[in-house]
Amino acid sequence: MTALGVVFRPQLPPERLRAMVRAADDAGLAELWLWEDCFLESGIASAAAALAWSERLHVGVGLLPVPLRNAALATMEAATLHRLFPGRVTLGVGHGVQDWMGQVGARAESPLTLLREHLGAMRALLAGERVTTEGRYVRLDGVALDWPPASAPAVYAGARGPRSVRLTGEAADGTILDASTTPEGVREARRLIDEGRRVAGRTDTAHPVVVYLHAATGPDAQARLRAELARDGREGTPGLGVAGGADDVAKGVRRLAEAGADTVVLQPTADEPDPEGFIRFVTDEVGPLVP
Structure with missing residues (x-):
């Protein structure tokens, strides 16, 4: 079964989040996803508010940039959310x-090493372990959480390049692929993830894959989608994004699911005229067409 989500785009002001959460909760949306893009909105603060404003909504943050975050602090925040809202959070x-990381003086010489070290520390701390490590970037001396979650939650990692995607299979519990990923790209990512899992001896556990999908509906859907892809420098990429009615969007979701996506998160254009209406469109019209 494919889970459906929608992104709350941080191009919307933070004060719009509550109405989006209420719309999602009322409509029965499975998952609402948030971003921590520079220099828009905090992922953790937004997630905490969204979870508190809703009764059943699952909230994902995809993703938190590790150069901005000390591993211990990020894990403390994650543990707090998981204890306050058990089973309703994916981080x-x-x-x-990298350009944004450079702007704030946090650009790492080896982003791959940093991500590997951060994932190792974060997963161990969330599992209740006491961690001492002297890595290139992550250094902890006898650190343990006083309030770890009751059971170790999954930590996902976002990736685009092949080495990073392979690392998510090796060191993370799930993978997030951005909206530049075609169905063929999902298949290739699954292959790389499985390579990483074999290297780490982790083939006995499931590894969910979350994929974002550019989506637009309404009378000007095609034009808005083309403009969005053009802004990303990806106009004309075959198999990228979907515009039209519920049937068209559902077909795009099914193509990604058949390629290996467990969750498809519909990403409206930054200029979506009715974000709450988009949520209702996804739940009421697209959802029944997706197995």
């Missing part, structure tokens, strides 16, 4: 956009 970490 993903990743390299972050």
Whole structure:
């Protein structure tokens, strides 16, 4: 079964989040996802508010840039959310956009090493372990959480390049792929993830894959989608994004699911005229068409 989500785009002001959460909760949306893009909105603060404002909504953050975050602090925040809202949170970490990391003086010489070290520390701390490590970037001396979650939660990682995607299979509990990923790209990512899992001896556990999908509906859907892809420099990429009615969007979701996506998160255009209406469209019209 494919889970459906929608992104709350941080191009919307933070004060719009509550209405989006209420719309998602009322409509029965499975998952609402948030971003921590520089220099828009905090992923953790937004997630905490969204969880508190809703009754059943699952909230994902995809993703938190690790160069911005000390591993111990990120894990404390994650543990707090998991204890306050057990079973309703998915947190993903990743390299972050390197130009943005440079702007704040946090650009790592080896983003891959940093992500590997951060994932190792975060997963161990969330599992209740006491951690001492002297890595290139992550250094902890006898650190343990006083309030770890009751059971170790999954930590996802976002990735795009092949080495990073392979690392998510080796060191993370799930993978987040951005909206530049075609169905063929999902298949290739699954292959790389499985390579990493074999290297780490982790083939006995499931490894969920979350994929974002550009989506637009309404009378100007095609034009808005083309403009969005053009802004990303990806206009004309075959198999990327979907515009139209519920049937069209559901077909795009099914193509990604057949390629290996466990969760498809529909990403409206930054200029979506009715974000709450988009949520209702996804739940009421697209959802029944997706197995």
